[in-house]
Amino acid sequence: MPNTLKLTVSHAPFWHNGSSISSKSRNILLASLLAVVPGCYQYGMAAVGVVTMSIASAIIWELLINFISRRPISVGDGNAALIGMIFAMMLPATTPWWAVVTGTFFAVVIAKEIFGGIGANPFNPAVLAMTILMLSWGNLFDFNAALLNYSFNFKAVYPLVLSKSFGAHAVEPFALMDLLLGKQIGGIGSTCGIGLILGGVYLILRGFIRWEVCFSFLAGIIIAALCFNILNPELYAGPGFHLLTGYTMIGAFFLATEDSSSPVNFIPMLIYGFLGGALTILIRNIGTHIDGVLYAILIINLVNPLLDKIRPKAIGKGV
Amino acid sequence: MSLKNELKFVYVIAIICLVIGVFCYSSLPAKSPEPPVRLMFKTVGGNVLFDHQAHGDVPGLACEDCHHTYKKGETDVPVSCETCHKADSKFVSALGDNGKFDHEGHSDDYGLSCNDCHHNYYEEDGGEPQPCSDCHEAGVVDDYMPGRVQAFHKQCISCHEDNGAAPGQSDCESCHAPRKTVEAFHGQCIKCHEDLHKGPSGSDEDCKKCHGF
Numbered sequence: 001m002p003n004t005l006k007l008t009v010s011h012a013p014f015w016h017n018g019s020s021i022s023s024k025s026r027n028i029l030l031a032s033l034l035a036v037v038p039g040c041y042q043y044g045m046a047a048v049g050v051v052t053m054s055i056a057s058a059i060i061w062e063l064l065i066n067f068i069s070r071r072p073i074s075v076g077d078g079n080a081a082l083i084g085m086i087f088a089m090m091l092p093a094t095t096p097w098w099a100v101v102t103g104t105f106f107a108v109v110i111a112k113e114i115f116g117g118i119g120a121n122p123f124n125p126a127v128l129a130m131t132i133l134m135l136s137w138g139n140l141f142d143f144n145a146a147l148l149n150y151s152f153n154f155k156a157v158y159p160l161v162l163s164k165s166f167g168a169h170a171v172e173p174f175a176l177m178d179l180l181l182g183k184q185i186g187g188i189g190s191t192c193g194i195g196l197i198l199g200g201v202y203l204i205l206r207g208f209i210r211w212e213v214c215f216s217f218l219a220g221i222i223i224a225a226l227c228f229n230i231l232n233p234e235l236y237a238g239p240g241f242h243l244l245t246g247y248t249m250i251g252a253f254f255l256a257t258e259d260s261s262s263p264v265n266f267i268p269m270l271i272y273g274f275l276g277g278a279l280t281i282l283i284r285n286i287g288t289h290i291d292g293v294l295y296a297i298l299i300i301n302l303v304n305p306l307l308d309k310i311r312p313k314a315i316g317k318g319v
Numbered sequence: 320m321s322l323k324n325e326l327k328f329v330y331v332i333a334i335i336c337l338v339i340g341v342f343c344y345s346s347l348p349a350k351s352p353e354p355p356v357r358l359m360f361k362t363v364g365g366n367v368l369f370d371h372q373a374h375g376d377v378p379g380l381a382c383e384d385c386h387h388t389y390k391k392g393e394t395d396v397p398v399s400c401e402t403c404h405k406a407d408s409k410f411v412s413a414l415g416d417n418g419k420f421d422h423e424g425h426s427d428d429y430g431l432s433c434n435d436c437h438h439n440y441y442e443e444d445g446g447e448p449q450p451c452s453d454c455h456e457a458g459v460v461d462d463y464m465p466g467r468v469q470a471f472h473k474q475c476i477s478c479h480e481d482n483g484a485a486p487g488q489s490d491c492e493s494c495h496a497p498r499k500t501v502e503a504f505h506g507q508c509i510k511c512h513e514d515l516h517k518g519p520s521g522s523d524e525d526c527k528k529c530h531g532f
Contacts, residue, residue: 053343076322144532149355166528
């Protein structure tokens with residue numbers, strides 16, 4: 001009999017791409033820069049402050065919790081830094097420092113470490129933190145109010161607010177190309193569609209995130225938005241608009257794909273992503289919230305364990 | 320990278336980020352530009368996003384059209400409408416039933432003759448003086464004939480100043496109880512839009528064109 005090693009693990013199945021967590025974190029961080037750098041260019045030093053403060057405080061929170069709980073120092077895997085970065089990408093450039101620090105506390109301590117650290121979090125930490133903050137200090141994250149003092153060469157109104165309160169015709173002035181190039185207001189790293197797509201494609205090609213999740217999420221957006229649009233083109237903007245506004249792109253490539261809160265089997269991944277996209281549009285078009293991506297992702301995170309029950313039957317095992 | 324180096328790398332990142340973050344936050348306090356770019360009015364009826372810069376860019380609109388107490392070339396920037404139009408006050412014109420102008424006091428008690436004010440009327444002619452606005456029309460100003468506001472301001476204030484009597488030039492509130500904020504905004508924004516046939520009007524279906532944010 002060959003020299004075999006028996007691994008006893010908690011539950012099946014797992015996905016392993018052969019590289020370490022830290023290299024994965026580094027790569028996602030690098031990919032995110034493609035969207036964050038244009039954001040910092042657009043909003044200046046204020047945005048740099050938010051991003052760096054978020055990364056630093058996320059690492060420090062994890063260090064602190066490592067010390068308090070007397071567990072091995074885990075910040076080396078870069079996951080805390082990554083959470084800080086993703087969280088900052090969703091924030092407006094004017095977020096005050098205390099909100100950033102509170103946010104990373106919710107992300108790292110509440111959403112991740114309390115559930116057992118990396119790999120054990122049921123929800124995407126950055127998304128959970130962002131929703132908690134939005135419910136607590138909604139004013140801070142009203143992009144129209146937050147970015148009042150910036151003057152741009154494009155219409156500086158949060159596109160989703162326009163489509164929600166004024167209907168589809170109000171967003172006609174937004175050319176899809178401009179939206180793709182990030183000529184819209186929003187989160188520091190959420191508006192530059194082209195950067196997010198390039199970063200996402202890189203991560204897919206390197207195998208760090210699953211194309212099944214990204215593409216099915218986008219498909220969910222397109223199909224649901226198209227249905228609404230055909231039903232009432234006056235009221236509901238088309239799929240192109242929904243793809244390129246709000247948190248759609250960052251949601252598809254950076255939020256929904258977070259490992260421990262997303263499924264690992266083929267069919268479940270497709271359902272997971274599609275559900276996220278479709279829910280996003282439902283919330284945007286008929287819900288009360290302006291953007292649905294964050295809530296949609298929390299909901300699919302919640303059903304993720306259920307989805308992963310759909311898996312190939314173990315061969316040889318009697319029914 | 321070995322585990323140890325990975326840890327060191329992250330520590331370095333954390334320190335660099337912290338330093339830059341603290342530097343950015345402390346050295347670049349978000350100061351609001353003068354004049355403002357956009358303003359958000361929070362109201363119970365839905366927020367209003369007012370694009371100040373876009374309005375300033377409309378050809379033909381001057382600062383004075385909105386900041387109606389602001390004189391061209393004044394060095395100071397215009398003050399906010401709320402300094403005069405307070406939320407809890409009731410609009411009162413200087414004249415009329417609710418106004419602070421006391422005609423009886425002026426004509427009977429202060430030792431003035433009718434002619435001091437009704438400058439083309441003589442008591443001995445009998446009859447009644449013509450209302451000022453018949454000749455001094457609202458909004459009409461030319462070199463010869465002062466407009467309604469100019470006529471009143473000039474006459475009321477110059478006599479007060481000549482007599483050392485209250486209220487003088489800068490004492491607006493003694494003649495005008497200030498108008499409510501909402502009335503001031505609605506009055507000004509909507510009146511101009513309707514005059515120019517541009518922008519949201521006062522009709523019911525247009526409320527949400529302003530109150531949609």
